[in-house]
Amino acid sequence: MMTSVGRLCALAILGGVLLSLMPEGGVRRIAGIGCTAVLLLTAVNAVQETDWSAFRIEIARYHELSEELAADGRDARDKLDRSVIEAEYESYICDEAARLGIVELHAEVTARWDMAGLWLPYEVQLWGSCGEHEKKELTGHIKAELGVAGERVIWHDG
Secondary structure (H helix, E strand, O other), rough: OOOHHHHHHHHHHHHHHHHEEEOOOHHHHHHHHHHHHHHHHHHHHHHHHHHHHHHHHHHHHHHHHHHHHHHHHHHHHHHHHHHHHHHHHHHHHHHHHHHHHOOOOOEEEEEOOOOOOOOEEEEEEEEEOOHHHHHHHHHHHHHHHHOOHHHHEEEOOO
């Protein structure tokens, strides 16, 4: 059995062939009007035969899928933003350590989402060899400049 779209295409081709074979004049115009009417009735019939409940279900499924993809995209962007910001804080801390004379330092910053809508440093872990004075000075700088509580600035040996 031919689908509604198939019937519509077949009638359009048949009508075009018939009209091209007819001589110019009133008969051709009337035949053109008749072909147009048949095409319109076939199109209306196709719309009436359409299972709109299945169509609605498919639309709902695609909407749900688009929402999932958008959420995945937001999650990926947030992770990337967080990683970049943590790396920038780590670089800042290492630059500050170098200014204080601490040459061998590795920093890892953990950022948390703040109610103000920003990734802010929450915890800092440091590995390096330096004296207690330099450790206190860098810890104080991290507390004052980055707002990280002293108990969340964690030093590890070498």
